[in-house]
Amino acid sequence: MGAMRILIVEDELKVATALQEGLEGEGFDATVAHTGEDAFFRLSTEVFDVILLDLTLPGRDGLQILKAFRGRGVQTPVLVITARDTLDDRLTGLDSGADDYLVKPFAFPELLARIRVLLRRGRAGEPAKMTLADLSLDMVTRKVTRGERPLDLTLREFDLLAYLLRHAGQLVSRGMLARDVWKEEARATPLDNVIDVHMTRLRRKVDGDAATRLIHTVRGVGFVLREGPP
Ligand code: CA
Numbered sequence: 001m002g003a004m005r006i007l008i009v010e011d012e013l014k015v016a017t018a019l020q021e022g023l024e025g026e027g028f029d030a031t032v033a034h035t036g037e038d039a040f041f042r043l044s045t046e047v048f049d050v051i052l053l054d055l056t057l058p059g060r061d062g063l064q065i066l067k068a069f070r071g072r073g074v075q076t077p078v079l080v081i082t083a084r085d086t087l088d089d090r091l092t093g094l095d096s097g098a099d100d101y102l103v104k105p106f107a108f109p110e111l112l113a114r115i116r117v118l119l120r121r122g123r124a125g126e127p128a129k130m131t132l133a134d135l136s137l138d139m140v141t142r143k144v145t146r147g148e149r150p151l152d153l154t155l156r157e158f159d160l161l162a163y164l165l166r167h168a169g170q171l172v173s174r175g176m177l178a179r180d181v182w183k184e185e186a187r188a189t190p191l192d193n194v195i196d197v198h199m200t201r202l203r204r205k206v207d208g209d210a211a212t213r214l215i216h217t218v219r220g221v222g223f224v225l226r227e228g229p230p
Helices: 013-026 037-045 062-071 110-123 157-168 174-180 189-207
Strands: 005-009 027-035 051-055 078-083 102-106 129-132 135-138 144-146 149-151 172-174 215-220 222-225
Touching: 005 013, 005 037, 013 110, 037 062, 037 157, 051 062, 051 110, 062 078, 078 110, 078 172, 102 110, 102 189, 129 157, 135 157, 135 174, 157 174, 157 189, 172 174, 174 222, 189 215
Parallel strands: 005 027, 005 051, 051 078, 078 102
Antiparallel strands: 129 135, 135 144, 144 149, 172 222, 215 222
């Protein structure tokens, strides 16, 4: 498995660079987005394991951005970083969409500890039930439904759909599917064809004659599970 990927959303260049260098020194793969728009762009083309989100950003503030992430189905754990004077009830409330928050100034080891907790939780504490629009998948009972209609999926199709739901709203490449669903490190072209065949069958079952398509192909790149256009 490659390095864990962290997206740092912070407009202050010095702070962003210090965080990036610190995290890379710890073996993480850290990317900086200086604005909310930049963060959205990154999230629509890449997958991250944790997002560090500073609340004070130009334009839309961090909480609005967080709300928009969640609205688009991005389920990546978010650690909000905030100055004490911008810490408010909206953030500490359960509906903000933040998984944790850290008040500035903080010690770097504290940040690392929080990130590690989120990474562990992200894998172990995955919700039993994942939903997008009227699609619902239960990891425990392995029941999948679209609206009222139960879907009869093969084991592989179930794993594929669970992976897409886990990365809802984000671009999933064939390389990621080969590595994480097929568990093949060295990716070969024939596997791409196998992935496409499974994806075609899965799409037929999930989207079939539904009014809204959820599985979209991004030509030459991969797939995205999303309500509405890709
Ligand atoms: Ca800032």
